[in-house]
Amino acid sequence: MKPVIALVGRPNVGKSTLFNRLTRSRDAIVADYAGLTRDRHYGEGRMGERPFLVIDTGGFEPVAKEGIYHEMAKQTRQAIVESDLVVFLVDGRAGLNAHDQIIADDLRKTGRPIILAVNKSEGMRHANVTADFYGLGLGEPVVISSAHGDGVRELLEYALEQIPDSDTVDDWLDTSDAPDDDPFAHLNEHAQDEAIARLLASPEQSEDEHKAISNMRSLKPIKIAVVGRPNVGKSTLINALVGEERVIAFDMPGTTRDAIEIDFERDGQKFVLIDTAGLRKRGKVFESIEKFSVVKTLQAISDANVAILMLDANQDISEQDAHVAGFILESGRALVVAVNKWDTVDAYEKDRVKVDIVRKLMFLDFAKFHFTSALKGQGIDALLKSVLEAHAAAFAKLPTPKLTRVLQAAIEHQAPPRKGQGSARPKLRYAHQGGQNPPIIVIHGNSLENVPKTYQRYLEGRFREAFKLQGTPLRIDFKSSTNPYVTRSNKR
Numbered sequence: 001m002k003p004v005i006a007l008v009g010r011p012n013v014g015k016s017t018l019f020n021r022l023t024r025s026r027d028a029i030v031a032d033y034a035g036l037t038r039d040r041h042y043g044e045g046r047m048g049e050r051p052f053l054v055i056d057t058g059g060f061e062p063v064a065k066e067g068i069y070h071e072m073a074k075q076t077r078q079a080i081v082e083s084d085l086v087v088f089l090v091d092g093r094a095g096l097n098a099h100d101q102i103i104a105d106d107l108r109k110t111g112r113p114i115i116l117a118v119n120k121s122e123g124m125r126h127a128n129v130t131a132d133f134y135g136l137g138l139g140e141p142v143v144i145s146s147a148h149g150d151g152v153r154e155l156l157e158y159a160l161e162q163i164p165d166s167d168t169v170d171d172w173l174d175t176s177d178a179p180d181d182d183p184f185a186h187l188n189e190h191a192q193d194e195a196i197a198r199l200l201a202s203p204e205q206s207e208d209e210h211k212a213i214s215n216m217r218s219l220k221p222i223k224i225a226v227v228g229r230p231n232v233g234k235s236t237l238i239n240a241l242v243g244e245e246r247v248i249a250f251d252m253p254g255t256t257r258d259a260i261e262i263d264f265e266r267d268g269q270k271f272v273l274i275d276t277a278g279l280r281k282r283g284k285v286f287e288s289i290e291k292f293s294v295v296k297t298l299q300a301i302s303d304a305n306v307a308i309l310m311l312d313a314n315q316d317i318s319e320q321d322a323h324v325a326g327f328i329l330e331s332g333r334a335l336v337v338a339v340n341k342w343d344t345v346d347a348y349e350k351d352r353v354k355v356d357i358v359r360k361l362m363f364l365d366f367a368k369f370h371f372t373s374a375l376k377g378q379g380i381d382a383l384l385k386s387v388l389e390a391h392a393a394a395f396a397k398l399p400t401p402k403l404t405r406v407l408q409a410a411i412e413h414q415a416p417p418r419k420g421q422g423s424a425r426p427k428l429r430y431a432h433q434g435g436q437n438p439p440i441i442v443i444h445g446n447s448l449e450n451v452p453k454t455y456q457r458y459l460e461g462r463f464r465e466a467f468k469l470q471g472t473p474l475r476i477d478f479k480s481s482t483n484p485y486v487t488r489s490n491k492r
Helices: 015-023 067-082 098-108 126-130 132-136 152-161 189-201 207-217 234-242 288-303 319-331 347-360 380-394 400-413 453-467 484-491
Strands: 004-008 041-047 050-056 085-091 114-119 222-228 260-266 269-275 306-312 334-340 368-371 427-435 440-446 475-480
Touching (some): 004 015, 015 050, 015 152, 041 260, 085 098, 085 152, 098 132, 114 132, 126 132, 222 380, 234 260, 234 269, 234 306, 234 380, 368 380, 400 427, 453 475
Parallel strands (some): 085 114, 222 306
Antiparallel strands (some): 260 269
8 A cells, every 4th residue: 555644734834835846746735825725635755665555634623613624634634544654744934833733733632643744944043943833842853845855855855754554556547549540541442441341241249249348448547527606516416435534514605615536436336426616707806826726626527538518506697607618518528417416405496407408408418417415425326327337438349331321321211412503412431530538430431521510410320329429518520531633733
């Protein structure tokens, strides 16, 4: 197992800055603002050949009995329980205060090894900056500057010396499926016709082969970003899926500020859940902190395999909901929609919400909608099942023979229309897969620039039906063949 180091201290002492330096990332939001971090945030680091985990925590208020600071303290205490060693950060410039003493007394009761790190000490004499902190009774203080990196390596070396070494194996099976390249790019049109004929006569992939590919892919964790407006129940859903109070779920908009990644496993499938900050209208985002949070949320969507868009059944579906859904669609991420707090509305309101969904989110007709109560755990299993189906659709392997068969069958049922009188009718010859997440289908032929959007949507529906691609956007790319002799004759 990897050693686990928890970073603990009062607000604004530099825990997130140290976290980013230890993990060599920018995963934690850093700003000169007290109480920015609230949930516990995990990251991976490495010292030489030895990997480790580090947990960033919110400002520790051991005496808080209620409110958001009480919830933050619960998160910190859980991080301490999970850790092998605690790094207690104090502010060297602010000096020792009563709050530090209370935290030190609380940490001693945990029984965990503790290293006292005096931060923000750049340009200061070590003897002067550490003098007062000996009074905490936690041994020799380590002087560091997390912002500049001073003393951080020495701190980490000292910390890892206190933790027994153990062999760690991180061997992930690479099961990525590269999309097919154009199989006929090197052939002329006549040779393409012959190759397409042979392709259409080839046997389809067996069910056993398809299952084998799916099973191999399932070994990789599925990244799920939970997004939506503030206070719709994103953190509550995360806790319901994980089965513990992993993140703070508090009845206050904007509780979550960072994008928190949580590993969990169900029925042998590994997941990475990403709890995100609520997205408000751009005109209502004033604080720089919230702007950083929005950026983190958008990054989480782009990095995810599947997004869960959460709506509040007690609120009208707003323009902002549609904007968030549109960004997910543009990012090409697979999507499942959860209409939360369904247990709190009556029958009339339920009918009204469903009508509102059809009217305002009809462009999400490819996604499954679930009516849930994250607080009571209702509809969670069905929601997760749809996530798995959407992920399978997003990473589906679309064999070229079957794609071309579906294309030819669609053309036989309804040929593409001419753009206008005298114009050539588009000729769709064959199709192959051009990418995954989202699936991209590349169609080759002649005069494809004349294919109207309506016919493209028709083809999209046929491909979705044939390959059961529910839950993921589908993109069709047309590539027209060019006649090299046209340009030559014009020059004459």
